[in-house]
Amino acid sequence: MRIDIVTIFPEFFSVLDVSLLGKARQNGIIDLGVHDLRDFTHDRHRTVDDTPYGGGAGMVMKPEPWGEAFDSILGETRPTVIFPSPAGEVFTQATARELAEHPHLVFGCGRYEGIDQRVVDHTASRAEVRLVSLGDYVLNGGEVATMAMIEAIGRLIPGVVGNPESLVEESHEDGLLEYPSYTKPASWRGHDVPPVLLSGNHGAIAAWRREQQIERTRRVRPELLSPSDFD
Numbered sequence: 630m631r632i633d634i635v636t637i638f639p640e641f642f643s644v645l646d647v648s649l650l651g652k653a654r655q656n657g658i659i660d661l662g663v664h665d666l667r668d669f670t671h672d673r674h675r676t677v678d679d680t681p682y683g684g685g686a687g688m689v690m691k692p693e694p695w696g697e698a699f700d701s702i703l704g705e706t707r708p709t710v711i712f713p714s715p716a717g718e719v720f721t722q723a724t725a726r727e728l729a730e731h732p733h734l735v736f737g738c739g740r741y742e743g744i745d746q747r748v749v750d751h752t753a754s755r756a757e758v759r760l761v762s763l764g765d766y767v768l769n770g771g772e773v774a775t776m777a778m779i780e781a782i783g784r785l786i787p788g789v790v791g792n793p794e795s796l797v798e799e800s801h802e803d804g805l806l807e808y809p810s811y812t813k814p815a816s817w818r819g820h821d822v823p824p825v826l827l828s829g830n831h832g833a834i835a836a837w838r839r840e841q842q843i844e845r846t847r848r849v850r851p852e853l854l855s856p857s858d859f860d
């Protein structure tokens with residue numbers, strides 16, 4: 630997979646040089662390009678924003694630098710361009726699974742009050758454009774959302790996570806929250822590991838874990854439950 634990021638804070642993504650995603654890049658599983666939007670300006674101050682038409686507080690990101698940045702990235706392919714936005718579809722594990730199948734993702738990180746709408750409209754003529762929200766809260770820009778999405782998507786790409794089995798029993802992977810986990814010691818400060826987990830009875834352990842998932846989901850995120858969860 631190829632991932633490109635356009636941002637005015639390229640240094641924000643230096644963390645992608647380390648950890649699992651850093652290794653995936655070294656192994657050639659993920660090819661990453663981080664682009665400074667200011668490199669596509671031509672004035673002395675490398676200006677990327679201006680006052681909003683119609684008035685109002687704050688500044689809006691100018692369309693010209695974005696157009697030139699995408700000119701240099703989009704090329705002949707038709708990638709998926711993702712603009713993090715509070716007005717977008719909510720990013721879920723299903724979104725991550727879907728986007729992990731796309732060969733080329735481009736993230737456009739807005740700042741200020743956002744990006745001139747014409748950038749979204751024009752880009753839609755040469756790419757699949759998705760506005761994606763990380764959740765119902767307001768960030769100062771798209772970088773944090775982009776980092777979260779890249780991590781959620783990247784870990785689903787074959788070869789990135791060492792043991793693919795560890796991807797299966799996680800919160801949201803099967804639509805439910807994950808069961809509680811325990812490791813040694815069997816007793817710690819008066820708290821004992823549930824005996825079923827020490828029983829060696831794999832059928833009983835699987836049943837207990839499923840019940841824990843359902844109980845935890847019912848308590849914390851009841852809207853995630855469906856009738857089939859009780860089959």
Ligand SMILES: Nc1cc(-c2ccc3cc[nH]c3c2)n[nH]1
Pocket residue numbers: 713714715738739740741742743761762763764765766767768769770771774
């Ligand atoms: N889920 C979510 C996304 C955002 C977001 C995304 C881009 C920009 C650009 C300026 N402010 C922004 C906020 N806030 N919350």
